[in-house]
Amino acid sequence: MELARRPWRPLVVSVPFVVLGIIFLYPFALLTVEAFARPDGGYGLGTFAAILAGHAFHGALFATLRIALTATAACLGLGSALALLIRFAAFPGARALGRLVDVYLAFPSFLVALSLTFLYGNSGVVHTLWTSALGGSAAAASRSFLYGFWGVVLAEVTYYTPFVMRPVLAALDVIDRSQLEVASSLGERPWGVLRRVVIPELVPALIAGGSLCLLLTMNEFGIILVMGVKDVITLPMMIYGKAIDEFDYPAASAVAICNVALSLGLYFTYRQALERVPR
């Protein structure tokens, strides 16, 4: 009856599936096939076994997780603190600062990564300050800091902190102020109100912002590439190296599949964590 009146409906419904299939599923299927392809033309787990057994993969996986977890933790701390300051410390321009976060999120990541080299790069402000503060002999130490693990973390924190601030600011906007007043009337001091009322109510926003941050930092490629960091090999950098430098597409595809599995695992953990939060 419904179909008889609207015969075009199945066609309309199928369009998004077809588009999704062409732009996402087909390339991913090609990648998967490549990862399982054997040199003799058959299929197997040989490429995976070789990759997973290699020290390079273990190192890249460890570096990826270490950078992602450290940067996410720092983003959560800094993002929450800044969001709380913007909403609760009544200072002129607080609202404008909140809106600036939205603008920052709209920046293309490559542009932001490029601008970060002016801040953290060889001729960057941070490098100059570091060198001038510690003297010429500290230049080498500065380089090893800025072009190593902490340099990447610092750059990622700079770029991804607003990804935590945005959901936290939104959550702070909907917290009922009378809850804070009632908590205060019940004898709780301001820090106690923050600890026992505000932060627990921010948990869904922190899970959302933190998960997004973790996913993005785990797959971060542009910042590391544009900054020219040589010593830190993450999974995305390993994929790039295997595919572009070594032309080893099966290995690159196998690492990419592992990277996707890691991201999906994280995503499902995030969904489960969010469902456990009482709201």
Add this chain to the structure above:
Amino acid sequence: MTPGPRQPSGRDRVPPQIGVHALSVRYGDHLALDRVDLSVTAGEVVVLLGASGSGKTTLLRAIAGFTVPTVGRIHLGSTDVTAAPPHARGLGLVVQNYALFPHLRVADNVAFGLHARKRPRAQIERTVARFLEMTGMAAHAQRYPHELSGGQQQRVAIARALAIEPPALLLDEPLSALDPPLRAGMLEELQRLHSQLPQTAIVYVTHDQTEAISIGHRIVLLNGGRIVADGTPRNLHDTPPNRYTAEFFGQANLLPARIVDRSLEADTDPVRIAVRIADRTIWARRSADAPASGAALLCLRPHDLQLEVPVEGTPDGNHLDGIVRSAQWLGASQRVVVEAGSSTIRVDRPASEPLPAPGTRVRVSFPAERAVVLADR
């Protein structure tokens, strides 16, 4: 609330639980509270009644510590708390939207203030159980707020405020988010709770006069940041001190009148007074603030008036003749609007009486003790 819990003489003897002295609150150019004085004794239920913007919530927030007064002092018992932060005042607060903590179960919500006070665990458990039992929420202790109805959430909010055993409970429009039938039930519930905690003073903010009458030992009526009336519900209803009180409280008929020269009065009763309305002399009671002479208002409550058939040549007495303009059946009663000279008089009668037809000539009569002369301000 239980009638007559506090006698005025008792109030004078007992130091007030809450004392507000010449309190003013100014927001920029707007004076939200203007030299307000208020005292609430232990066990007393004081209702702050007023229209939106009258200053009633500002006064409550100042007592709670959320609004900083521009001038004036606030005392809790003998302690000056004017500069004390809210967490140091120890007052229970219940707000309109309940403000339960959504991430905490019912029992943890009730225990919140006790944890803030670092009470021993065993004492917290005992107190929480006691107040959940008292509010009828013991069976819901392990639920989250979003799993409760509005009425149940309000019970938890009240249990949470009472659990810290405050000397005074501040209720800010606590029932306005509830449906009318539920509201009546919660009013009874509050009365029952207060009878179990007879020493707890209650300051109850509302714009609803029915709530105010049913729960208040005393009603403080505010308008434009000032207290315009302060008295028992019956006093304010029967003898409103001024026009605003009469209009806000009970929708009184207010007829312009002129006070008869007292020297011409034959009656020597200091409470009774004679006024002229439309060439007729009317006897009435005088309110405390009524002027000694000149223009005044005659306050007549719609349900105190009788409709009679006019008789020609009747001498002076407490009646006014007029014509029925409209008559409306309202279920439990009927409302008749009578035009008497330049005045319009609303009369509420039992529904069982025959409904008079518009245009009928009628006489509106009333006993002198149910008519009040008050100042026209």
